[in-house]
Amino acid sequence: MRKVTILTLIASFFIPTFVVANEVNVFNARHYKADGELYSKFTNMTGIKVNLINGKSGALEKRIISEGADSSADLYITADAGRCGAMDAKGTLQNGLTSAAIKAAVPKSFRTSKWVGIAKRARIIYYSPERVTGAELSGMTYEGLADPKWKGRLVIRKSSNIYNKSLVASLIKNNGKAATAAWAEGVVANMARTPTGNDRAQIMAVAAGEADIAVANTYYLALMLSGKKGPEQQAAAKKVKAFFPNQNDRGTHMNVSCAALVKGAPNKANAIKLVEFLLTPESQEHFTNNTFEFPMIDGVSPSPLVVNNLGLDFKQDMKTKLASYGKNQAAAVEVMTAAGWK
Ligand SMILES: [Fe+2]
Secondary structure (H helix, E strand, O other): OHHHHHHHHHHHHHOOOOOOOOEEEEEEOOOOOOHHHHHHHHHHHHOOEEEEEEOOHHHHHHHHHHHHHHOOOOEEEEEOHHHHHHHHHOOOEOOOOOOHHHHHHOOHHHEOOOEEEEEEEEEEEEEOOOOOOHHHHOOOOOHHHHOHHHOOOEEOOOOOOHHHHHHHHHHHHHHOHHHHHHHHHHHHHHEOOOOOOOHHHHHHHHHOOOOOEEEEEHHHHHHHHOOOOOHHHHHHHOOOEEEOOOOOOOOEOEEEEEEEEEOOOOOHHHHHHHHHHHOOHHHHHHHHHHHOOEEOOOOOOOOHHHHHHOOOOOOEOOOOOOHHHHHOHHHHHHHHHHOOOO
16 A cells, blocks of 8 residues: 555656647737738648737837746737847847758748748839930949939838838948948938828839839738738829849848747747748748738748749849848947938
């Protein structure tokens, strides 16, 4: 009788009294409904439950920072490498996104050991083919946006916008801070109006004749053309053309939606598995067809709306490390603010 009791005691000591849940917690700032379907597929395949915590990037970042080492977040998924880079600078991320599958899928300049690109986008120039000639655009670069020939003809959103912060950070990386400060002054002098509205509003302004050129991300034109944003935006999108800058030098400025591994992630292994899943051809096709982003991996085609209206045949900047967007973010804000960029 006593023997049994001791054995039972020993056995109970080694049997865990609770079972760790097979899950992964994703703090998600991407505002695409279709992403949810992708996470369901992952759960069906692996049995790993995805707890999706949706929110605005600022709110999610605050929560991750305040939870610190006790973070409930495993992955932070957001649009823009500048956001992932800034979170890294704040010490909220950890190493671990270095598996062979991730390294094989994502080119070096589009990842670090703490965050990786999961879908690409380019920030490009849209123009009115009625008011902008081919000769004017020939050899056009981001640097050329400061050329006085564009005086009163350019629209671009506010300096507080993360896409602009990253674009300007990339210019600082390539041309230095002093040159970029002078450039920002030229850009402000060329603005057709005080910056207002989102990327689609810039395209709308060119369509309405308020400006001749606009800076906006690639997927917005396809989104407008798809009709998902209504007939007015669809009609406006048809009135502009896309131009990919810096084709004769480093290539067009690229950015990503990124997945970052949070420090203190309670389900680190599952988080890595989920990132690997997001980089499979199946997931990549899901992204390109629903969000009109460019695939992160080779061998997957963008949406036909992107291929037919923006084209594929452009040189991407594969050299400028996207980690520089976070590193140069403060300097980018400084030069834009000094130039009076609202
Ligand atoms: Fe966006």
